[in-house]
Amino acid sequence: MSGDTHFNSTNKVNVASFTTHTSALGPGIRAVVWVQGCPLHCRGCLAPGWIPFIQANLMTPTEILEKFEIQKIDGLTFSGGEPFEQASGLAELARLARKKKDLNIICFTGYGYERLLNHPPNDGVYELLKEIDVLIDGSYIESLNDSIGLRGSSNQRIIHLTSRLRLYDLEDQKRKIEVTIRDGEMAFVGIPTPGIKSVMDRAYKSEFERMDEDERL
Numbered sequence: 001m002s003g004d005t006h007f008n009s010t011n012k013v014n015v016a017s018f019t020t021h022t023s024a025l026g027p028g029i030r031a032v033v034w035v036q037g038c039p040l041h042c043r044g045c046l047a048p049g050w051i052p053f054i055q056a057n058l059m060t061p062t063e064i065l066e067k068f069e070i071q072k073i074d075g076l077t078f079s080g081g082e083p084f085e086q087a088s089g090l091a092e093l094a095r096l097a098r099k100k101k102d103l104n105i106i107c108f109t110g111y112g113y114e115r116l117l118n119h120p121p122n123d124g125v126y127e128l129l130k131e132i133d134v135l136i137d138g139s140y141i142e143s144l145n146d147s148i149g150l151r152g153s154s155n156q157r158i159i160h161l162t163s164r165l166r167l168y169d170l171e172d173q174k175r176k177i178e179v180t181i182r183d184g185e186m187a188f189v190g191i192p193t194p195g196i197k198s199v200m201d202r203a204y205k206s207e208f209e210r211m212d213e214d215e216r217l
Contacts (some may be wrong), residue, residue: 013089015057016050024176024190026106028074038082040110044142050081075104088124095129106134133164147193181204
């Protein structure tokens, strides 16, 4: 798959990463799926490694669900990358999960809500919207990262598509960042403040330079 090829499958999700247990991306304990590939290329993207449309880990919704301990989590969060580029697979994941437990679902997207409704990028968009309780929409704007709330920058909207999470203050809550070490590599879970993002950017640059040096050797 080339960097210009969008991944779209109704029965598999191109997973960049996932975590089975976090409290940094929504109320309660959550599992999170980050997808690979985003066409929007926001300047200063919080996850630049997940922009290219390259094959990462192709998994069916059932395979993803098997990684989670459903009875130990309160909700699912979808991020990326751009979740609505793989809407059908994520919608199926949400449906399968809710057959096991009544979970709440949060989804981040760089698309505006109105764009998704009026000019959906693929056929699965309406399916996924029907499963989402809170949609956090809009392009990330680095200069508007004000370190507040469950969104990357203040232009982004927190839209309650159901009443399930209305009692939670997602607009003004303090951000939480969790740092994990997996396979010898440091990973951040959560929405970084500008200061933490600078650390992440340096780490990503160092890793990129190391990989480039290894290729030259």
